[in-house]
Amino acid sequence: MSEACDFARVGISTLQIEYFVRERFAFYRVEPSFTKVKNYQYYTCLSVNDVVVHGVPSAYILNDQDILGIDIGVYLEGFHTDMSWSKLIKKDGQKKDRYINQEEFLKAGAKSLQLAIGQAMPGKRIGDISRMIQTSVEGFGFNVVKQLVGHAVGKNLHEYPQIPGILTKNIDQTEEISAGMTLAIEIIYTMGKPDIVYKNNDGWSIATKDKSLSGLFEATVAVVDDGNKVLTPFTQLLNT
Secondary structure (H helix, E strand, O other): OHHHHHHOOOOOEHHHHHHHHHHHHHHHOOEEOHHHOOOOOOOEEEEEOOEEEOOOOOOOEOOOOOEEEEEEEEEEOOEEEEEEEEEEOOOOOOOHHHHHHHHHHHHHHHHHHHHHHOOOOOOOEHHHHHHHHHHHHHHOOOEEOOOOEEEEOOOOOOEEEEEEOOOOOOHHHOOEOOOOOEEEEEEEEEOOOOOEEEOOOOOOOEEEOOOOOEEEEEEEEEEEOOEEEEOOOOHHHOOO
16 A cells, blocks of 8 residues: 555556556455455545445546545455545645645544544543544544445454444444454545435446545455454555
8 A cells, every 4th residue: 555655646647546456466465355345346445535335446547636535455464454444646746735625534534443443442432433534534624434344354244233333223223342352443434415426427426416526445454352453554654
């Protein structure tokens, strides 16, 4: 993920990023998770601006001020991980104040992910994660996409339980978190309204209905006896 974020810049197509990631998979001798999803042939999902999730790599050339969501799943020794990160594409030589709104938007998503991970520990419930996501994102003045969710992950890419980004019922009615669970916690949010639609007729890309900017942050987290361990660490990405 760190290498893909470094590679993504003005003038690069999302398909070029896909090919770059394929090379890195071969170098690290791991398999892609996403090609194991029926009818999906790419190693990545690359979502630009109003595309929230499942953006299909294409000839689209990244421009100054684009927001790019990079989603990568790795399959190794029978287990999956799932990770996403959103990067603001900047042109060299531009003034910092040109990017203030987008940078604040992305900082909100990264911070919300950190806070949500803090709820993934034994004795807590899935609803604690959902409430933290919703409280944090809305506290920054943005909206969670209600129809899309995080999920458990392991021998399958998508496993039970789902992890909504909003609290949909009493916390006591949600699943209890216990040691041994592995969760893909996702922050899926927008600058504008949270309503979404399919885009481009490709069967995959989901975008904001009002064409507002979206962000995506995700980490795979293992719950252990005394808390949790982030299996897809992202410290090096926080200043991307």
